[in-house]
Amino acid sequence: MPLLATNDLHYTQKADAVPHEVLLCIQTGATLADPKRFKFETEEFYLKSPSEMRALFADYPDACDNTLQIAERCEVGLNFGGSHLPRFEVPDGHTLESWLREETFRGAAGRYPDPLPAEVRQRLDYELSVISDLGFPGYFLIVADLCRYAREQGIRVGPGRGSAAGSCVSYCLRITDLDPLAYGLMFERFLNPGRREMPDIDMDFDERRRGDMIRYATEKYGDDHVAQIVTFSTIKAKQAIRDSARVLGFPYKLGDDLAKMMPPPVLGKERPLGEAYDLSAELRLAHDNDPDARRVLDTAKGLEGLRRQWGVHAAAVVISRDPLIETVPVMKREADGAIITQYEMNAVAKLGLLKMDFLGLRNLTVLDDTLSHLRARGVDLDLASIPQDDALTFEMLQAGDSDGVFQMESEGMRRLLRQLRPDRFEDIVALIALYRPGPMEQIPRYIEGKHDPSKVTYLHPLLEQITADTYGVMVYQEQIITLLQRVAGYSAGEADTVRKAIGKKIEALMRKEEPRFLAGCQAQGLTAEQARTLWRLIQPFAGYSFNRAHAAGYGLVTWQTAYLKAHYPVEYMAALLTSVKDDKDARPKYLGSCRHMSLVVLPPDVNDSDADFTPAGAGTPEAGEPPPERAIRYGLSAIRNVGEQVVQAIIAARRDKGRFTDFFDFCDKVDAGVLNKRVVESLIKAGAFDSLGQTRKGLLDIHEHHIDDVLARKRAEALGQFSLFSGLADAAEAVSQPRPTIGVEEWDKTTRLAFEKEMLGQYVSDHPLLGLERALAASRDTSLSVLAERADGAVVTVAGILARLVKKFTRKGEPYVVADLEDLDGTAECFFFPQVYKENLGLLAPDAVVVVKARVDARDESPKLIAIDVKPPNLADPGSEPVILKLEARSCDDDKVSRIKRILGSHRGKTPVHLQIRGASSTMVVRLGEQFRVDPRNGLYAELKAEFGPDALLT
16 A cells, blocks of 8 residues: 555534534533633644645655545445335246235225225226336335234234325225225325335334334345434524533523524424524624624534434334445444444435335324223224214314324314314314414314305315315315316326425426416316416415325324223223323323323222223222222332332232232232332332222331341242241241231321322322312413423413422522422423522422413423412412403404304303403493303313413403
């Protein structure tokens, strides 16, 4: 090897040296002012030009020539647009095309009546011809094989996600479970001759079994042919600003203030700094007039867009015909040995590799566990056969009772359910499609059209047939495609291309297609002016319309979860709680939902609990406990310090030796491994021995001494040192160590609940806030369970009990408090900084019930609260006092009156409603009639404040 010239390379341009230095500080937690920080001594670690390299190695000119010679010997070519589909073996005598056809029609015989309807045969023939012409028969067979394996292994598969649900071939192969003919879904939205790219069939599986599916693919195609796909997180503008301020040594407040000057995100995406200056005058002025701000923002500009770290895509898997290393670089994750590509998913797809989404969906796990609970009580339910016009399910949804219902849980969606009052499956599908930024503006039109057909209007008479089912609102991409076909004479494939061009505002293609559209419309009898008007009108709809196939597929999961919750609430909520047993934010929310549904969650019990949440067993309930059919039993594995092995040992001892009669019997029957003092203490504090009739305090006082005795005896027995009477059961009992006396005194309620919360993460057998629900609901506008739906910086009013107060000090030595604020549905960390702490010192105490006005800090995964004001709640029963809504006389138009009626009508109850109407010179109070009485719970106050402003209620 001759002498070579190289340059250590860490960034591309010389100007990147400063951002690189800042990035190193971010990585190491240092500041630029720190003399001991990790740093590069020069700014020369960039990609130098040939002339710079020759100048650098002027004394060794041959070294540069040698490097160039090696470079010229290297040849790297990336083959884009090819296909590396894995080989799928078919029976002898078949091709991929013929085997796909045979499998499709075999599946059709099980999906459709015999003989096969002509419409179905025609659709299948058409789809199969397109699939074959595009060269994708192998792709469909691979996906169908994966779905077949999942079902054979008892792994629940979702009904369909994305546009693949529009394929009748997919339905017959049992890749999807929606009949596209019955639901009016289009194949061309998924695949058509004009779309030459690889189809994209995403699959949802029970989240616990996603790893099993990856293992199956690995075993079938080879471990060097299958990998997961890397993702790269980049530094966004707000984070770049905050990081830059810290690294430059400025106070946190400067970076935080600048970040808050950024314009609001669009569709959840932050604006880049370059756009932000044009949109935020405040940010622009700070940059122009404040030297410190300018330095922070200029540094942030260099960081923005840089890759911060790598991760693994939550769903994407790549499968290749040849070993992956021949096409794409890979790496092995040290933690578990997983093979991961070093190209992200778009690059993988461009190389012609088969990219598939194996998404683990928690809701499928919940469905599967619910059905298991039902089978345990002799109910064998087939989700494919449940009716889609069930009155009880619609009644539940119309009330906004949608906690735990797929896609329907957000506060905004619950409000829409109460306003829309859905009574057909199509309404569910439409809500999923419309509840997104952009199309949300059309929701009032949809609701108005549903409740008053006389208000339905159409952009053009030709649109009536296409949008009649959605009350004149263009909701779905398929409606745009149909319009282009019927009005302008496009084929379905051409129409999808034009729909995409309009939606993505591809100007060149739009200019090309406009004359053809106008000519096609005129050929159908429209005037030139009508054609131009229609072209202009459909453009915004093409931009926000949604894939109906995806909405229908997820709508089916929505309906299944809602149906099970409505008809089998105990089994469903037990499965739902199990699915979030390790989620400290979601678990309290669903325990609160159980309370609202009059379902009692019983504490864990050594005799009745399994590892997870389960419906309480049949039999006679304990004194004070609810009937078993309305109760859920807490799982033992959710107790702190109690591991899975201990739980299985307890269950095994109960199964093999019989139920435990008391604490001493428990210690005798379980394996010695269970009798860890810390484990038993946790079981006692959690209430797991309550049903044995012994007090928690009494057991805690004697458990250590008794466990020592039992373990000594068990060790002796294991060594063969039996007592003289060991063969005689009665005699053995007679000579056993005397049992300690268990005291009858119990802890007070506060201590008992504190220990219970310590072990379980929340209160279960009781709650300090029970009985105060209405008073707290009247004092707040936001439940802690929905804080994640609030924007960063939003001001909210919350109410709850203070727990885990920690006193801290600022750099100036000023005291402040960090506390967990907890209501019946959730918990949030709340900061009471020095000024607020000083003003409310008497209210900020452990277990104090308070109302807090606060600003939401949503920068982290779990939102936090920055307190602005604190006050005690008014604990008078709000049910006995009227709800008073304040209105300005000049604003009381028909629209506002109808909105008031709609909200009150969706919260019917027994509490009277008064309107306080203020005019220019006087105020009058109107007492509404009996038909407008309301139930203040379930979000009435929040909904009124959201609709009419935070000061709309007189409290």
